[in-house]
Amino acid sequence: MGNTAIKNDRIYTYADYLSWPEHERWEIINGTAYMMAPPSTEHQRIVGNLFFQFKSHLNGKVCEPFISPFGVIFEPLATEDNITTVVEPDITVVCNTAFITDKGCKGTPDLIIEVLSRSTASRDMIQKRSLYEKYRVAEYWIVDPTHQIITRYYLDHKTGTYLQPDYFDKENTISPIIFPDLQIDLKNIFPEQS
Template sequence: MGSNAIRNDRVYTYADYLNWPENERWEIIDGVAYMMAPPSTEHQRIVGRLFNEFANHLNLKGKTCEVFIAPFGVTFDKQTSNDKNTYAVEPDITVICDKSNITEKGCKGSPDLIIEVLSPATASIDIIKKRRLYEQNGVLEYWIVDPVHQIISRLYLNEELSKYRESEYFSRDNTITPIIFPELQINLKDIFPETQKQG
């Protein structure tokens, strides 16, 4: 998502997140509020294609997990509870397998998989701040999608569920498989547009 304004004049909480006007979208990380600007068309195409891959897979009979597309709020149990929570994020794609984490306001607790598609304004937030947030709160799997270089970085927790393993990288020529859904294979040629040949 794009970001075009930051509020850090005080510590913001989940209560602020709930009370901002509906036509304004904000995320709160470490009590700092980041206003979300409209994403680019290509960003939305990639998000839509990835969402469809997961939605089609999860619509198969017997699947209990659900996938959500932004705007869909996520807060975490490990942070201070209820309206004192200084974290409220809206990942591009969120996969949740524990139905008790799903509320009318979004997800309270750790999703099983989160996908963020980079925008120039938010790349450092997604790569550094959100990675740390998701790791500390036990998000099993985190994908960072780079539309410019057509690469997906896949991170997932170690056996102790305490830290992300070293990133694995997948390019447009690869197939990526979610750790949590080993039977789902996504050909990245179907996700990233064909690049125009130079010459």
């Protein structure tokens, strides 16, 4: 869909993000602001199913999952006027409790999951993948509801780049590399297609 609102007339910052109305959801990537379209019911079902798996598994542990809207900024020491990137992933897992603030995550999360929608697919697959690699997010999942496939990227900590991705479909079980004991049967994640 080409009707997603974009603000690119100047460099936008986290200070702008904090000033916008709460009922409007925006992300800023490298100073360009993107309005987020309301998600579909199918999108929300998949996000909810995945979040439930992570929440159940991590309950009582140090790492904590968060569901969107939950702002992530990657530069913990920068000021609000100097931060030009803030994103709201569908699911964010944070293991460093010092990064968790009353406004979201200020630092690099350990795992991020984005569920594709028509209005954000290219941003999730290209811009955000590059962004998450740049800031060394250890694990990044892209969930494709249409084809019922999850693409899992994992960071090579020596090179700071993502390794070749792994692919999982509805017939598979997926485990986060950072939580290998969490086994997620994808039949329980993707809704039946008619």
